[in-house]
Structure formats: structure tokens, C-alpha cells
Amino acid sequence: MGVDYKPVIWNRNKYIYDAVLVVAVAAYIYLYIRVGVNFQDTSLPVERPVMRMRAFGSCAFLMLSFILCIGPLSRMNDKFLPLLYNRRHFGVLTACVAAVHANYVLGWYFAFSPTDRYAALFSSNTSFGQVLGFPFEVFGIFAFVMLLILAVTSHDFWLSFLSPPVWKKLHMGIYFGYAAVVLHVALGPLQTQRDPVFAIVFFVCVAAVSFLHFWAAMKDRKEEAEVAKPAQTSDDIPWIEAGKVSDIVDKRAIVVSLPDEERVAIFRNGETLSAVHNVCAHQNGPLGEGKIVAGCITCPWHGFQYKPEDGRSPAPFEEKISTYRLRLEGETVFLDPRPLPPGTFVKPTPIGDVNG
């Protein structure tokens, strides 16, 4: 949305968000190393670098699990949306924490290897044919590389360079990264750690991420099954029945699934209705889950805005999305499912005295 290149468009919320993140990470690392040592198996004294390795590794895992929960939690409840707003900084910090973990691993286990430590990392264990003793490091390496790629390409420069659909596909790689982290921990530390708390926390995190995304997938499947019905009309326009005016809360939207599986958000702005494509031009965010702020449809993910009547971002910004035509019969809203070119003006449909 920015017209000039800026490394980060800072604002007060981002400062607070990042400050809370850094303090929370620092507190976790400190407590893990200082207090966590008391819970270690005393028959096997743990070296300080190993404690740091575990502290940063577990921190990165918890952060990644939490990041992956933010999306579905935001769909469950609007109160989680502020967490989503600056999620990219959360991800970059996670990559940094994972990098420190990787550095401790290399420095502790491979520093005195007769071969190069990076070569030793790949060649010291090649027991790929067995479950116990499987070289779990490869999953960690894959996840770390994935985190690095996503952190480096997280800036809006890469978003516009790659285009939102390609960028979004690339960043879905985080799910494979998370699966790799789960395998890394399940075949590595989980097999050797005696502490039951570790196993419980690990399982709870994986179960929470899995359940929330599974729930979101089921919800999405259900919503898509509720395709709007074609209406019986006298003209040539293939109107479909979108819902009732009373279903639309002021400044909010209802989302309609079209027969071609696209989705349209119908917003109510006081006494008028407007329909736009449900996909934000920035990161494909769900506009229909946002609201109208200062007269503009505002994406719940990063606050990109569009005017309801023409789907254009207010000047000086240049993003635009498709608009749709609406018709009102009594209290029933009808939608023309054919998208108009992005940025096309459509006169907002007055509700009149239909709904008072």
C-alpha cells in the first residue's frame, strides 16, 4: 500500500507489539536457563551451552506453534485480530531465535569434528533406515531453511515483486516447516528427554495447532457448501439470492459463496449496501471478516482499505478489487455473480425503509 519504499512502516501498535515480543522471548530464555536448571535430571548434569540450546530451541517451537494458532483463533474471535496484525515480525523473530538454537547445536556437537562442522551435520548420522536414532537433524535443517526463506521474503517488497498469490503460496511453506519441526522434536529430543512436562507441552502445542486448523478447514468446507441459490428473475442477469438485509450488521458484511467457489462480501454502510470481492489485494485477506472504518472497508489482517462503492483504496494508494451489482427486493438482497473489473464504480444500493 505504501507509495515509497520503507523498510518498515512503523506505528505505535507495531512498537508495542514488537516490544512485548522481545521482552517475552528474553524472559522465557532467562527463566528457562536460570529456573529450568532446577528441574533437570540431577544424575546427568546439563552443560550450560546445552541449556541455552534447549532454551532457544523450545522457544522457537513455542513461538511457531503460537503463530500458527493466530490465524484460526482470529476466525473464531475478533479479539485475536491484533495478534495477526504484526504476525510477520513475530515470524522474523522466530527465525532469529531458531538461528541461535542452530548456532548452539553446531558449536556444541560439531565444533571438534574432524571434518567441516556443516559437513559433519549432514554426514555424522546416516541411519535413515531406522526410526530410533533417525537423523532427526535433517528435519530441523529443513524447517530452519524454510523459516529463513520466509523471514527474508516477508517484506512487502517481495510481496509486490512475487505478486500476492505467489507470495501467499510460498508462505504456506510454513506448514511444511512446522510438520518438519514436529518430526525433528518427535524423533530427537522427545526420545531422549525424561522430563514428562516436555512431552506434555509438546503434545499440547501440536494438538492445539492441529485442532484449530482442522476446525478452520471444516468451517471453510461447510461455508463453501452453502452456495447461494440462483433466483427466478425476468431479466437476463443471473441474480442469486444473497441473504436478508437484517442479516447484515451495520459496518459489517455477510460473505456469499458463488457457484464458481469465489466469495463476495456484501457490506452495509449505514443505509446502503455494497458488494466487493472478498479477497484483499495485499495478502488475500478475507475482507468480509473486516469492517467499515472511516467510510472504507478495512481488511482485518493488515488494515488495507477500499471504498465500498468502487473497491479502490483511498488516494494516494492504488490497490483495487472487483465490485458487484446488487438489487433489493423487499428485504431480500440479490447479487449479480459476475465480477466487474476491479475499481468499477457501482452506486451503493439504498436500503430505504426496508429495515427501518
Next chain:
Amino acid sequence: MKKDARKFHRTLWTVLGLVLPAIVLGALLIKQTPPETVQPVLLEPAEED
């Protein structure tokens, strides 16, 4: 999300949502029992003829 990304996302998580907890449970099942502390045993030197 665009419809293809949305479909991919939900298909992926329909699988991962079931597979990931199964991996963890499986890993817990095969978890190695840590070796017991074994008392050192002194080996008698072999008798010489």
C-alpha cells in the same frame, strides 16, 4: 484467500490436523526407555595357564 489457496489450505490441514498428533503419539509410543544406571562390574582377569 483466493479459492485455490483456500482449497489447498483446507485440504492440507485436513491431513496435517490428523497426521501431526498421530506422529507425536506414535513417537511417544516408541519412546526409548532411558537406560538404567548399571553398576560397574569388575571383570576377573583371565586365568593364565
